[in-house]
Amino acid sequence: xxxxxxxxxxxxxxxxxxxxxxxxxxxxxxxxxxxxxxxxxxxxxxxxxxxxxxxxxxxxxxxxxxxxxxxxxxxxxxxxxxxxxxxxxxxxxxxxxxxxxxxxxxxxxxxxxxxxxxxxxxxxxxxxxxxxxxxxxxxxxxxxxxxxxxxxxxxxxxxxxxxxxxxxxxxxxxxxxxxxxxxxxxxxxxxxxxxxxxxxxxxxxxxxxxxxxxxxxxxxxxxxxxxxxxxxxxxxxxxxxxxxxxxxxxxxxxxxxxxxxxxxxxxxxxxxxxxxxxxxxxxxxxxxxxxxxxxxxxxxxxxxxxxxxxxxxxxxxxxxxxxxxxxxxxx
Numbered sequence: 001x002x003x004x005x006x007x008x009x010x011x012x013x014x015x016x017x018x019x020x021x022x023x024x025x026x027x028x029x030x031x032x033x034x035x036x037x038x039x040x041x042x043x044x045x046x047x048x049x050x051x052x053x054x055x056x057x058x059x060x061x062x063x064x065x066x067x068x069x070x071x072x073x074x075x076x077x078x079x080x081x082x083x084x085x086x087x088x089x090x091x092x093x094x095x096x097x098x099x100x101x102x103x104x105x106x107x108x109x110x111x112x113x114x115x116x117x118x119x120x121x122x123x124x125x126x127x128x129x130x131x132x133x134x135x136x137x138x139x140x141x142x143x144x145x146x147x148x149x150x151x152x153x154x155x156x157x158x159x160x161x162x163x164x165x166x167x168x169x170x171x172x173x174x175x176x177x178x179x180x181x182x183x184x185x186x187x188x189x190x191x192x193x194x195x196x197x198x199x200x201x202x203x204x205x206x207x208x209x210x211x212x213x214x215x216x217x218x219x220x221x222x223x224x225x226x227x228x229x230x231x232x233x234x235x236x237x238x239x240x241x242x243x244x245x246x247x248x249x250x251x252x253x254x255x256x257x258x259x260x261x262x263x264x265x266x267x268x269x270x271x272x273x274x275x276x277x278x279x280x281x282x283x284x285x286x287x288x289x290x291x292x293x294x295x296x297x298x299x300x301x302x303x304x305x306x307x308x309x310x311x312x313x314x315x316x317x318x319x320x321x322x323x324x325x326x327x328x329x330x331x
Contacts, residue, residue, distance in 0.1 A: 005064040005162055008169040009056045010142060011241035014215070018045065019052040021062070024114060024124075025139065029067055037065060058215075059169060088129035095130070096151075097307050101160040103130055103138060104295070106309040107152040109288060113143045127154060142168050145244065147259075149312040150177070150292025167299055168241070174296040177236040177246060178311070178329075180281075180289035180318060181255035182264070184229040189222035192249040196242050206262055207248040217242040219249045224329050227322045231258065231281065235293075235329060246290060258289040258318070281321065287314045 013021060022034055029037075031052075037043045038052060042065040045054070097104035105123070107113070112122040127138045138154040141164040155161035167173050195214030196207040208214075218239040225233045232255060236246050244263070250256055251263040258281060296306045311319065311326075319326070 004066065005158055007062050007064055007162060008165045009058055009060045009062065010165070010168065011058045011215075011243075013056055014058040015055050017052065018050055018054050018056060018062075021056055026064065026067060083126060083128040087126050091123070091126040091129040096309060097305075098132070101156055102164060102297075103154050103156060104307045104309075105152045105154065107144055107149055107292075109147050109149040109312055109314070112146045113140065113152065123152065123154075130154065141165050142241075144292055145247075145288075145290075147288035148177075148290045148292060149315070150309045151295040151307050152292070153295065153297075153307075163299065164297075167297060172298045174298070175238055175292065176294040177238070178224075178291045178293045178315075179234045179236055179246065179250060180258040180284075180315065180322075181232050181234055181250050182230070182258060183255045184226055184232050185221070185223065185234075185253050185255050190220075192219045192221065192253060193217070194249060194252055196245065196248055198243070207242065207244045209248070209252055215242055216240060217245050217249065219246060221249075225324050227324075231322060233319075233322075233324055233328075259284055259287040260290070261286065281318055284314045284318050289315050289318060291315055 007025065009021065013024075019031065019034060022029055034043070034052060038050060041049050042063075043050060044063040045056075046060050047063075091105075094105040094107060095103060096106045107123065112119045114124045115122045124140055127140075130138045134156060136157045138156055139158070139161040141153055141155050141161055144150065144152055153164065155164050194209045194217060195211045196217045197210035197214035198205050199208045199210070200206050220237040220239065222235050223232055224235050234250070234255070236250075238245055242248075247257055247260050247263045251260075256264040291311055292309060293311075294306060294308045296304055298304050310316075
């Protein structure tokens with residue numbers, strides 16, 4: 001890697017510590033090396049000196065100096081174990097688009113994007129399998145929940161990561177999701193504008209509507225089709241990128257996503273819950289039916305790029321059982 005980078009903090013990275021942010025984006029830099037770069041002012045946040053334990057805010061710009069050489073403190077940078085042929089084939093099987101700047105994956109449900117406590121298998125740990133002969137290791141530029149499937153974009157170089165990071169922070173990326181939800185919304189289309197804040201005990205947190213302490217969260221939606229108003233196919237277009245935004249917003253309008261155990265309130269739709277558990281959708285009652293269907297990138301210097309991800313097996317099966325046709329989504 002060469003040259004100074006300026007990387008924007010994503011919405012879903014707000015409130016994490018700077019050292020953990022670096023571990024996500026630059027795992028080759030160990031803690032000793034990070035502290036030295038902070039002490040010497042080579043790493044800055046919004047132009048100011050920073051500390052490893054400071055909390056990040058969405059949209060802040062982190063100045064990252066060249067990290068090609070090992071830190072002069074003598075500490076060795078962390079190294080990943082080589083990726084197996086099996087894992088390389090697995091991650092490559094997800095590729096649905098590739099060019100010189102980026103690779104788009106159709107992430108399956110159940111696979112985490114990044115590691116954490118008790119999470120050892122994740123997309124970030126498999127990215128060496130997407131080098132395709134390049135010296136640069138691909139980099140994550142946005143995220144999906146573990147149980148959400150669909151379009152996930154990774155950058156093929158540091159320069160591309162910076163460019164894509166700015167696009168995701170601005171208004172140059174259009175996202176569209178498909179969801180199966182329980183019940184039928186009060187209106188067939190509209191905008192959900194409800195600020196969200198984290199609540200609940202550690203390990204069981206969820207995002208709740210909180211206009212005073214929450215962060216702005218806006219989602220456009222429309223009904224595509226319905227099965228007797230017991231299950232509805234929604235098209236969701238998030239205008240912001242808060243943690244669990246679509247899941248929380250669907251729950252707020254009393255149409256929780258099928259298979260979402262965290263945000264389904266049992267007493268809201270008791271009859272539909274029984275139908276899900278014993279009827280046509282019994283196979284997906286405990287699988288999240290939320291899919292990042294389409295992503296459009298509007299990047300400077302290139303034509304708009306739209307990437308579409310096929311439905312995962314459990315959702316395509318549910319569509320068939322419910323009599324939904326993908327052609328219904330065409331306007």
